[in-house]
Amino acid sequence: MFCAFFTVCFSYLLVNVLFNNAEYNYKKLGLSFYIIASVYLLAFLYSRLTKKEDFLTRRYKSILIAFLCMMFVAQISFGLFLRFKPDFDIEAVYQGAIEWVQTGTFANYYDYYYHFPNNLGAMTFLHFFFSIASLFGFEDYFLVGMIVNSIISILTMMVVSLILKYISGAKQAVFALVIFAVYLPFYFIAPVFYTDALSMLFPVLFYYLYLILKDTSGYKKFCLICFGMGLAASMGM
Structure with missing residues (x-):
């Protein structure tokens, strides 16, 4: 019953986001093709996993470790190409954490955090890791932020997979990794160390x-x- 209710609600939301979107001018015909192709691909992969369930159960740990390592390398590699100068909210979080490490305060951002105290947590989180890097004389804080964010990302993938392993078995756990693998934003998430990714x-x-x-x-x-x-x-x- 819950699955049916979820399917109806999520399908209604998905259709409206994709086809009644006033913000982005999607090419609906092309988008429909990619959706159908993606669903077919995932269904095909799931059917193949079903035939290999015994193997997946035996090799689950090896598969999980190999996947996480490959994703970490991919995220950091893309992150090095996508380095940018943070601006707006992410600039306050990033530069505020650096200023805190270097001066013991983030006075230049007091006004910002007076209006947006919700980002104090993200800045404090980055400050903790930036401080550790500073102790070892490492001052490429952007790279530190990328590494921390990437680790959080792959740990999220790991925990999601472990949840499915705990509930449903190795086949579903590996299929969760397949879904992460075809979800492109996870390849480019490392340099975006902001609230959504960090939490x-x-x-x-x-x-x-x-x-x-x-x-x-x-x-x-x-x-x-x-x-x-x-x-x-x-x-x-």
Whole structure:
């Protein structure tokens, strides 16, 4: 029942975003072709995975590690080509974190954060990693931001896959990786270390810890997982 309800709601939203979009002038015929082709490709890949389920179960860890390594290399490689000078909100987060490291304050951005305190968390998050890099004399903070953002991205992919492995098995877990592999924004996400990318790991991590918690019996482990869930939720928030 839930799946049917979700399908109806998401399909209605998808159709309106794609075909009634007033912001972007899509070529609807070409877009329809790519949608159908993509759905067919995913269905074909899923059917192939079904025939290899025993192999996927045996080799799941190796597949997961290899995929994450390849995605990390791809993200950093594209990120090096896509370096840019941050502006607007991302500039306040990025430059504010650098100023904080270098001067102990971010006075030049006090006015900005007075109006947009919601970005204080992102700046503090980057400041933590920039400070560590500064201790070792490394001052290419843009590269540090890219690496941190890429790690968050691939950890998100890993946790999503582990959730599906926990719930449904290796076939669905690997298929989640296939979907990540065909979703182009994940290849170019590394240099965009802003709120959306920096926070996306924590909701799925919270849910994964919850799944583990349900099957936990030991008191100490139970408390530790609860602490991890609280930490994930607060950092994501």
